Amino acid sequence: MKIRKTLRNVTPYIAGKTKPGAIKLSSNENPLGPSPKALNAIQQELNHLNRYPDGRSGTLISALADHYKLAPECFIVGNGSDEIFALIAGTFLEEGQEVITADSTFSEYNFSGLLFGGHVIKIALRDGFFDTEAMLAAITDETCLVFIANPNNPTGTFLKQNEIRSFLKRLPNHVILVLDEAYAEFATHEDFGSGCDLVMDFPNLIVTRTFSKIYGLAGLRIGYAMAYPSLTQEIFRAKQAFNVNLLAQCAAAEALNDHDFIQKTLNLCSEGKKYLYEALDRDNYFYYPSEANFICIRIGKDSKEVFDDFLDQGMAIRPLASFGMEDWIRYTIGTQEQNEEFIRLLKSLRE
């Protein structure tokens, strides 16, 4: 049996390794659990599981439209933002066309490009930041998609809104920018601005968000994109009829307005960051100031060995060798107790 030529470059995703009982701080999940409002909505909806879900996620889209003050036609909902990236590639990318992204960033952009036979060009980060000049210079007539994560995973760095705007101004009309804002809810820097404010100014911009991180719903699989209706409505062509399940749709609509939970999550993250920065500074570790719910730290040792060592002691973190950052790790900010344990493990590395 022969597989498609394009798939020969694709290897199945390998999830972060962990072990039963270990504290998992390797996938940027919410350490406070799922949104309680979402859980309540799921309980209410269980009796309706005999019904197919709304294929257009209409109720959720109305809630999103209210939230962002955009028309409902600007939205599309997916089975996680991962599905949205693949839908975007499936809608716009012709085999052999180019996809531009960074070397040290989320691997799903590469996957989506390869899945549809794209040629993926990875531009090196510059000092941990997307190098927008080098990305623009790499664009050709054959470029179809550009993927930027803002804030970036795994570095936690961000591009300012005016940088995104000037990038878009210089981007040729035939190229779509996919701006992945999976962590935007965590960003507090005054120069951070969401791409959702730019959606109606640039008909070649798609902004994606997820319920997996701040809302604590990674296991349900739900994310969404916002763009000019002429873009989103085309993406519907590539979408399966019932891509997002009933429970995910109703949970997400409630989670969006679970302000108490969102605030608690943000407080935990900012207090954790403060504690971790102080501890890392004291021990002279280099890290990128993060606008997300994780910190990217230069450990100065083989990250896979550090990973094994920490896992033996009951904590899973993310080694960044697969991101081309051999001696870096990514730590998801946890509870105060978990953060203290992490710092204790770090100290033990130097003993």
Ligand SMILES: *Cc1c(COP(=O)(O)O)cnc(C)c1O
């Ligand atoms: C976690 C993450 C996502 C979320 O993906 P889902 O499929 O919505 O769970 C998207 N982009 C980045 C950069 C992420 O780290």
